[in-house]
Amino acid sequence: MSESYNQWHHAKKKPIIVKYREVQGEKEEIHTREGILTAWKGKDYVIQGINGELYPIGKAIFEKTYDVIEGGLNCSTSPL
Numbered sequence: 001m002s003e004s005y006n007q008w009h010h011a012k013k014k015p016i017i018v019k020y021r022e023v024q025g026e027k028e029e030i031h032t033r034e035g036i037l038t039a040w041k042g043k044d045y046v047i048q049g050i051n052g053e054l055y056p057i058g059k060a061i062f063e064k065t066y067d068v069i070e071g072g073l074n075c076s077t078s079p080l
Contacts, residue, residue, distance in 0.1 A: 017069065018066070020047045020062065022045065023039045023040060023041045025041065026041050027040050027041065030046060030054050032054070043058065045059060047062075
């Protein structure tokens with residue numbers, strides 16, 4: 001095995017804007033490429049990805065990964 005496989009490299013996540021919302025009801029089943037995943041009210045958000053796909057994300061992870069854009073986007077060029 002090459003030594004480059006054993007080395008850690010650094011990358012920064014691209015600044016992609018996503019839509020998110022609260023869970024509808026007590027729990028919500030979301031159909032994803034990985035199968036059906038459950039999002040729980042008060043524990044998760046539902047995110048719409050860059051290709052329109054939906055997936056649940058824990059609120060704690062969301063808060064560490066995303067900054068909320070207050071007032072939403074007022075840009076007509078937004079793909080979302």
